[in-house]
Amino acid sequence: MNLFFQILLVIMGFSAGGIVSAGTFAFISAIGIVPRMAKRTGTQKYIPFYEDVITIGGIFGTTTMFINYYLPIGSVIAAFLAFTNGIFVGCLAIALAEVLNVIPIFLRRSRITAGIPILICAIAFGKMIGALLYFIIDGFYMMQ
Numbered sequence: 001m002n003l004f005f006q007i008l009l010v011i012m013g014f015s016a017g018g019i020v021s022a023g024t025f026a027f028i029s030a031i032g033i034v035p036r037m038a039k040r041t042g043t044q045k046y047i048p049f050y051e052d053v054i055t056i057g058g059i060f061g062t063t064t065m066f067i068n069y070y071l072p073i074g075s076v077i078a079a080f081l082a083f084t085n086g087i088f089v090g091c092l093a094i095a096l097a098e099v100l101n102v103i104p105i106f107l108r109r110s111r112i113t114a115g116i117p118i119l120i121c122a123i124a125f126g127k128m129i130g131a132l133l134y135f136i137i138d139g140f141y142m143m144q
Helices: 003-031 033-041 044-063 074-099 102-110 116-136
Strands: none
Touching: 003 033, 003 044, 003 074, 033 044, 033 074, 074 116
């Protein structure tokens, strides 16, 4: 492949990655998860720090697609990081559902009036069990 096409591919790759990351961060910003969580935890003064950490995490996550990192952090720290990542993804999913009014519409249409916290915990528990099955059981995710 000649040099011109290689440079063109690099520019197109960076452009596509920039567009996708801008859309992702615009989505996170539009649903307002960072200010909402900061308000609930009383840490509004750290919002710029939270935004920077999310951006750095996005960059690191993207680079893991083509760079094989090795971080000698141990199993306990890796489990803690996976746990906090799961919390973030769960908060993001619930915030999206809240913004789209999915939960109130579902509850109104299904006529559920009691046990709403139990229902939400059951949904979260089911998601956790599914993720554990996916990652722990070898070959669980493969089509047979």
